[in-house]
Amino acid sequence: MKLYGMTDSGNCYKPRLVMAMLDIPYEHVETSSRDGTTRRPDYLAKNANGKVPLLELDDGRCIAESNAILLYLAEGTRLLPEERYERALVYQWLFFEQYSHEPHVAVRRSLLKYPERAKLATPERLSETLEGGNRALDVMERQLERSPFLAGAAMSVADISLYAYTHDASGGGFDLSAFPAVSRWLKQVEDDPGYVPMEPRRA
């Protein structure tokens, strides 16, 4: 399998982390959505939506959307429950991540981190994403006060998905000390024997 993605993108980190935890071999193909690569015809033929990450199977078939890739990879493993309601809760948190969390927590980080996005970082946009991100972190806090992981007692791809941008939320100006249950949960994910960091640690 090949994974097209950017090292410093949380969405691209999600499948890398799941494949590390599940010990699935793959080839990483560094592919930037910031230099136009994902808008080139050869890439658009693989993903008409022109985004990363993208998983290419050995037979050439592709799967786009980070959370769809996670569900595909985790099928039949410890990271995705079989039971119908438990599974529905995993789905619930994955859609929460893409609709209520990423557009605030990740977008605010990108507005502050990437020089080419600085002109989009208006006071309204920074205030909107700060408010939306804190609201999302608060929803996670309420759940994590009641269960060890988001969808219950065991870690699932819902945790991996929400870990990706939450663990670096301070890069978007969020204060995680206001969310003690979230902070405890971040450490639990990092305690998994297969855990790998987003960017390789420098020597």
Place this chain on the structure above:
Amino acid sequence: MKLYGMTDSGNCYKPRLVMAMLDIPYEHVETSSRDGTTRRPDYLAKNANGKVPLLELDDGRCIAESNAILLYLAEGTRLLPEERYERALVYQWLFFEQYSHEPHVAVRRSLLKYPERAKLATPERLSETLEGGNRALDVMERQLERSPFLAGAAMSVADISLYAYTHDASGGGFDLSAFPAVSRWLKQVEDDPGYVPMEPRRA
């Protein structure tokens, strides 16, 4: 089962349409996110994210997020494939819907439709959502030129999810005549024997 939702919301229409197609009985509880109901403590106890739709099972357990509800309802039915890759494509389109389609196509409709949102309808916002919505419709068009339904030969919850706001895209100022494959596909969904419209037809 109880479904909390608003009649004129596309996100709330999705599970109503799936339950009609699958002949699943339920009680509809009209619940508005525009009058503060979804921010009241009794509702927040069911869904900490304070949004509709919400599915409440007979034992009181709840599932939030429209597309998670669709996956839950469709498990084991004709609307969700068993085969792992086909299923992954359904997931892919459901995440595409929430990230790349709804925030443009549905949001532009709400900016134009609801008087209380008029002050948010700035020229920048209207132009951004028009561009993003047309881009999403174009991604759908490319797929629907190649297959009858989004995830392949058969209708799935991916089609129901994307139907919800696409069928009313003209309410957001989108011109569907520029997307002939999308227009053909809308009719195919409406041809399903279990199809019901978003708002009850007036006599």
